Amino acid sequence: MKKIVIACGAGLATSSMVKDKVEAILKQKGIAFQTMQCTLTEVDNYDGSVDLIITTMRVRKKYHSPVLSGSAYLSGVNEDEITAKMLEILQG
Amino acid sequence: MQVVMDVISYIVDLGSYIFVPMLMCLIGLLFGLKFPKALRAGATVGVGLVGVSIVSTLTSQSLGPVINEMVKVLNLNLTAIDVGGSPAAAVGFGGLLGASLIVIIIFVNIVMVALKLTNTVNVDVYNFWYFAITAGFVQILTGSFWLAILAGVTHAILGLKVADIMAHRTQQIIGIEAIAIPHGFAAASAPLFLLLDKVYDHIPFLAHRKMEEEYEEETKKGIGHYIGAIFGERIYLGLIMGMFFGIVAGYDFKGIADVTIKTAALMELFPTMVKMLVNGLIPISNQAKQFFTKHFADRELYIGLDSAVTIGHPVTISVGFLMIPVFMIVAAVLPGNTTLPLGEVPFAAFYVCFATIVHRANRRRTIVSSLIFIPIVLWISSWAAPMFTELAHNANLTLVAQNQQATTMALGNLFILIPTLLAEIPVVGAIALIVIDVAVIFGGKALEKYYAKEDAKFEETIGIESL
Numbered sequence: 001m002k003k004i005v006i007a008c009g010a011g012l013a014t015s016s017m018v019k020d021k022v023e024a025i026l027k028q029k030g031i032a033f034q035t036m037q038c039t040l041t042e043v044d045n046y047d048g049s050v051d052l053i054i055t056t057m058r059v060r061k062k063y064h065s066p067v068l069s070g071s072a073y074l075s076g077v078n079e080d081e082i083t084a085k086m087l088e089i090l091q092g
Numbered sequence: 093m094q095v096v097m098d099v100i101s102y103i104v105d106l107g108s109y110i111f112v113p114m115l116m117c118l119i120g121l122l123f124g125l126k127f128p129k130a131l132r133a134g135a136t137v138g139v140g141l142v143g144v145s146i147v148s149t150l151t152s153q154s155l156g157p158v159i160n161e162m163v164k165v166l167n168l169n170l171t172a173i174d175v176g177g178s179p180a181a182a183v184g185f186g187g188l189l190g191a192s193l194i195v196i197i198i199f200v201n202i203v204m205v206a207l208k209l210t211n212t213v214n215v216d217v218y219n220f221w222y223f224a225i226t227a228g229f230v231q232i233l234t235g236s237f238w239l240a241i242l243a244g245v246t247h248a249i250l251g252l253k254v255a256d257i258m259a260h261r262t263q264q265i266i267g268i269e270a271i272a273i274p275h276g277f278a279a280a281s282a283p284l285f286l287l288l289d290k291v292y293d294h295i296p297f298l299a300h301r302k303m304e305e306e307y308e309e310e311t312k313k314g315i316g317h318y319i320g321a322i323f324g325e326r327i328y329l330g331l332i333m334g335m336f337f338g339i340v341a342g343y344d345f346k347g348i349a350d351v352t353i354k355t356a357a358l359m360e361l362f363p364t365m366v367k368m369l370v371n372g373l374i375p376i377s378n379q380a381k382q383f384f385t386k387h388f389a390d391r392e393l394y395i396g397l398d399s400a401v402t403i404g405h406p407v408t409i410s411v412g413f414l415m416i417p418v419f420m421i422v423a424a425v426l427p428g429n430t431t432l433p434l435g436e437v438p439f440a441a442f443y444v445c446f447a448t449i450v451h452r453a454n455r456r457r458t459i460v461s462s463l464i465f466i467p468i469v470l471w472i473s474s475w476a477a478p479m480f481t482e483l484a485h486n487a488n489l490t491l492v493a494q495n496q497q498a499t500t501m502a503l504g505n506l507f508i509l510i511p512t513l514l515a516e517i518p519v520v521g522a523i524a525l526i527v528i529d530v531a532v533i534f535g536g537k538a539l540e541k542y543y544a545k546e547d548a549k550f551e552e553t554i555g556i557e558s559l
Contacts, residue, residue, distance in 0.1 A: 009400030010439055012178065012363050013218045016370045017377070037367075039438075040404060041324040057404030058267040069268070075395040076381060077270045 002026075002033045002090050003050040006070065011039040014056040018070040022054065025083055031090055052089055100188075108186035108487045109145065113138030115191035116372060122195065123379040136372030137185065141487075143365030144182035147358065148491050151175060154354040155334075156493025159432060161341035169430055170423065172477035172497040176359075176435020178366035179491060180500045183480065184221030185369060186487025189231065189240055193224050196241060197248045198380050204252065205388055209533050212255040213384045214248065214274040214396035217377040218370050222276025223247045226508045228483040229476070230515040239522055243511040246525045247276060250507045252396070253536035254279035258449060259394045260547050264556045265449050266402050271395050278399035278446045280507035284468070285450040285461050292457050300454055300550075300558035320413035326363075326438040330356030333434060359435065403441045408448045411458050412441030415466065419501070422466050429467075430474040436501040443469060443501070452550070453557040469504030476503040 006022065008015035015037045026033045036046065043053055048064040058069050066089045072082040103111045113134040120130030155173070163170050184190050194217060204210045227244030231237060255262075255272035262273055273279060292298040323329050334355025338348030384393060402408065419433045419440060436442075444462045451457035477499035484491050484498055491498035514524040 009398070009403045009442060010177070010363060012367055013216075013370050014398045014400045016367055017374055020371070020374050039325075040409075041320060041438075055404060056398075057401045059404040060406055071268045071271070071397075071401050074397050074401065075268065075271050076385060077395070 002031060002052065003036070003046075004033055004052045004054060004090075005036045005038060005043060005046040005050045006054045006056075007038050007040050007043045008056040009040065011037050011042065014074060018054060018056055018073045021073040021079075022070070022086070025086070026090075029087065031087075033090075052086065054086070104188055109138050109141040111188075112141060112185060112191060115188075116376075119191060119194055120376055120379075123376055123383075125375055125379060129375055133372045133375045136368050138372075140365055140368030140370075140372060141182055141186055143368060144179055144362065145489055147361045147365055148179065148489050150354055150358050150361070151498075152490045152493055154351055155337075155358060156496050158337045158341050158343070158347075158351045160493060160496065161343075162337045163432070165340050165342065168424060168432075170432035171495070172430040172474055172481075172499040173432050173492055174434045174436055174473065174500050175491050175498050176362055176500055177439070177502040178362045179435075179484075179489065179498075180225065180480070180502055181218065181221040181366055181369060183484045183487050183489060184224035184228070186489065187224070187228060187483075189227040189237075189244065190221065190224035192241060193227060193244045193248075194220055194376065197223060197245060200245055200248065201252065202383070204249075204533075205384065205391070205393065210252045210256055211392065212252050212259065212272045212274050212394045212396045213381070214252060214255075215377050215381040215384070216275065216396055216398050217373045217380065219276055219398055220248075222502075222505070222508070225480070225483070225503065226511050228486075229479045229508065229512045232479050232482055233512065233516050234521065239515050239525075242522055242525050243515045246511040246514075246529055247280075247507045248274070249529050250511075250532055251276055251279040253532045254282045255394065255396055256536060257539045257543055258282060258446075260544060261452070262402070262449050264547070264551075265453055266405065268401060270392075271397050271401065273399050273402065273446070273449075274396040275399040276507065277442065277502055277505050278402070280505045281443070281446045281465060282450060283506065284465060285447045288461050288464065289450055289457065292451070292454075292460070298454070298456050298460065300452065300554050302554050302558075314410065316410045316413040319416050320409070323416045324413060324438050326359040327356050329438050330359035333437075359438070362435070399442060399445050402445045402449065405445070405448050405453065407453045407455050407458055408441050408445045411444045411448070411455065411462055414459070415440040415444060415462050418463065418466055419470075423470055426467050426470055428474065429470045430477060430497070431470050431499055431501065431504075433470075433501060451558070468506075469501050471504070472506070472509050473499045473501050473504035476508065 006015045006019045053067045054070040072078045116137045117130045117134030120133045223244040226247040227240040230243040231240035251274035255274035259272040334352035338351040423433050447458045447461040477497040481497045515521040
């Protein structure tokens with residue numbers, strides 16, 4: 001079971017859209033997962049105990065868990081690239 | 093015709109949580125969703141509205157009375173509670189205007205892209221609630237549905253043009269390709285910051301400085317970090333504020349404990365309910381995005397996103413946290429303010445995010461701009477309070493106690509204020525709105541060129557960001 005936390009500004013709108021896409025991809029790939037949604041401030045509570053942090057914005061802070069910027073899932077630009085990176089982190 | 097109007101008014105009178113899901117389902121079908129998906133999308137929006145309505149009994153029955161007591165004890169004039177952006181979204185989508193605007197604004201956007209009047213496509217359907225609020229205010233004030241729609245569309249067009257003008261700088265500072273921010277609040281804050289930026293150019297203390305090296309996370313933890321750790325998490329903020337209200341109001345221990353946990357509940361539960369609303373709108377947003385990318389494949393379009401994508405910037409985060417106490421203090425002392433900051437307080441970063449972009453991450457400029465901006469936000473949200481309270485009531489949401497008003501700082505927004513004031517002008521209101529639309533569409537082109545030049549010059553001399 002891979003734990004993924006998806007963060008955005010208010011833990012509400014953009015993180016829901018990214019979550020929607022990420023869950024569809026993981027289901028299709030047959031990866032067991034659990035997703036959590038939160039605000040960027042709340043990421044600290046999950047850091048270190050999750051397999052992946054996906055943010056809807058570009059973040060410059062350093063975290064212990066691997067971090068991906070999921071903004072490609074919002075804009076639709078370079079979606080495949082980010083999917084490849086995500087799968088590498090989760091399967092690698 | 094009369095029969096059609098009667099049918100519409102019968103359906104609307106069924107209640108927002110009944111007719112809005114029906115409309116959303118229809119819109120889903122119109123955007124090419126299969127029936128089960130459209131039904132699911134519509135029903136999900138309806139569930140969100142029901143959820144917000146249930147949670148709002150917490151504000152009207154628990155929070156309202158204690159705040160009434162508190163402001164009496166402290167002798168404050170804060171009669172309008174900032175309920176936060178998420179219940180405001182429910183109010184926006186809780187009427188006929190919200191659903192109609194989804195279709196009309198996407199249509200207007202398609203036409204503008206086809207005519208090359210904008211390069212931004214706003215597919216951030218959830219945040220259309222801002223446009224619906226502008227429209228709602230105009231309908232309350234003028235009674236005209238079509239004037240209301242025109243005002244909502246004007247708000248959206250203003251957002252698209254700001255997004256166009258700032259697209260390059262946004263992409264540079266935020267570091268995400270091919271995006272722009274037509275967001276109903278963030279874009280509305282830009283014109284003021286752009287004006288102030290011109291003033292700052294003449295102030296040596298605020299001058300841009302060359303960056304020494306790539307910005308990394310600060311190692312020292314400033315006061316902003318500690319404020320953020322406590323007040324930036326809405327559950328903590330809810331506990332602290334609830335306890336404060338209870339103590340000041342002179343409640344006994346049980347009373348204080350009750351209002352403490354209920355305020356925390358409120359801060360968490362409104363967004364949880366509104367998440368349903370967001371989920372219901374995602375399929376519609378995806379269909380719209382597909383339409384644009386399919387039919388305008390040869391164009392370099394900017395995908396319009398929520399300002400949430402910008403708030404990872406370190407300047408936005410730290411200045412945002414710094415502004416949390418400023419909101420509270422200014423609200424208490426500002427003459428003419430009636431807004432009690434609450435629901436939006438943990439999200440102060442959203443109020444400074446566009447200043448960071450406009451001022452190219454120049455921290456001093458961002459702080460000064462935020463300090464100037466906050467009183468304006470509070471004044472406009474106080475102005476909006478009576479209308480928002482009525483709008484919420486019309487959407488079957490009672491957000492406050494008797495003799496109280498609901499508002500949110502997210503309504504402290506020049507792009508809500510200006511179209512509403514223009515629409516209010518007797519007889520020529522519609523003409524005034526159309527004049528503004530034409531002016532920003534064509535004036536926007538000139539500004540785009542002007543700022544492209546300014547950006548090019550800046551990037552040559554100083555770089556992408558300033559210090």
